[in-house]
Amino acid sequence: MAGLYIHIPFCKSKCAYCNFFSVVSDKQRADFVEALKKEAVDRKDYLGGEEVRTVYFGGGTPSLLKPAEIGGIIDVLRQHYKITAAAEITLEANPDTVSKDTLKEYKELGINRLSIGIQSFFDDDLQYLSRKHDSKHALQVLEWAKAAGFQEVTLDLIYGIPTLTDEKWCRNLELFFATGINHLSAYALTVEEKTALGQRIAKGLAAPVNEDSVIRQYGILVEMTRQHGFEHYEISNFARPGHYSKHNTIYWKGEKYLGLGPSAHSYDGVSRQWNVAGVKDYCDSYSFEKEKLTLDDRYNEYVMTSLRTCWGCDAEYIRNNFGEKYAEKFEKGVKNHILAGKMFQQDQKYILNDHGMLFADGIAVEVFA
Ligand code: SF4
Incomplete structure (x- = not known):
């Protein structure tokens, strides 16, 4: 879908x-x-x-x-x-x-x-x-x-x-x-x-x-x-x-989407691309730039978006999709935030509470690859 x-x-x-x-x-x-x-x-x-x-x-x-x-x-x-x-x-x-x-x-x-x-x-x-x-x-x-x-x-x-x-x-x-x-x-x-x-x-x-x-x-x-x-x-x-x-x-769940129109972004699971922004340029001939995402990029994006949601960040998903090294870095990095009362753990999922969500971006950057 x-x-x-x-x-x-x-x-x-x-x-x-x-x-x-x-x-x-x-x-x-x-x-x-x-x-x-x-x-x-x-x-x-x-x-x-x-x-x-x-x-x-x-x-x-x-x-x-x-x-x-x-x-x-x-x-x-x-x-x-x-x-x-x-x-x-x-x-x-x-x-x-x-x-x-x-x-x-x-x-x-x-x-x-x-x-x-x-x-x-x-x-x-x-x-x-x-x-x-x-x-x-x-x-x-x-x-x-x-x-x-x-x-x-x-x-x-x-x-x-x-x-x-x-x-x-x-x-x-x-x-x-x-x-x-x-x-x-x-x-x-x-x-x-x-x-x-x-x-x-x-x-x-x-x-x-x-x-x-x-x-x-x-x-x-x-x-x-x-x-x-x-x-x-x-x-x-x-x-x-x-x-x-x-x-x-x-x-937020990292699924595929196609963006049409000036400056629209698209994502197909492995690369991201974005269209030219100017309306005249777009009308003359639309063009886009494309970036193939590295494993680090994909891990960082997953952490950044999932921490902002009630589904949280799944260490098991990180392990299976990016590897043990990333899962270890993530789990080590978020420990303090659990102790500080910003986050809780449900099985393999790490979920920010309402207070913790205020710090979502900062916490994500701390555990970035
Ligand atoms: S300028 Fe247009 S896009 Fe920007 S906030 Fe106002 S209505 Fe929305």
Whole structure:
């Protein structure tokens, strides 16, 4: 089983904190859609004929494409890939780019999961992030999604925003639980130097992120999601049982996926490749760079991704797939973290607890090959 990722590189405007590849002009939209369809056909053998159980339209802002354009892409994918009847087909949508009608049309095309970038239900937080929607419209869009018949919906929320007090964060979570939605991705605000927000903070024009608030709000998040029956299955992802993201699970479990579109990455178990990022270059003739992964690379990737999940890192898997030397290094390296109460062991699996997940990346680097 494998997944398909489709990168739609257009955004209405650039959010101040955003470090993803996207462009604000959509002048090349029609060319892009055609180039994407061509790439989908050209690369149809990449997954070796495996069944595709997830399709994910990410970006950028996929909901800037018209339903007919998304439909045309889905038709090409269905013609050239073995997309299973029960495949999870997700579309990322920003509240300011959808209407009641477009949501209905997306649903009719076979999109069965929506990922909505809400970020906060408070307008001052949205302004700090320079998002284009307001909280009233966000709530309206959630109603429309329900009316359109979407049963699988996930929201993105951000904590650690300097304007977000703990009380407001609790309120954001309460508003989320009140929607009845079964999946939440909640991210700590990270500010990269080169982003507009990074520069504003450097010049003293915007308040910086306070690390203590981030840690406190992470604690609130973990506690409140647990009280509401959500499972913390990846560092930033929470779901009621049976509602985990199937597509992201492919990444976290190291399964195969093909990424189409500018800057999209692909992975086939032994190598990783990434497409040219510029939209014009991509439309003229897509190209990619490829890196064959060494055993060290594959071990490091496995450790890095698995430690961030509730499935943890399996020493037996390391032993069987990478060798005794790697398993020894890993087990020796994590011992202190078990003693420090950040991690627990279940048979051969080493799993970070909620507190330990805050240190996932640092712990992974310590046990890297
Ligand atoms: S909508 Fe998403 S991808 Fe586009 S600029 Fe904002 S954060 Fe970045």
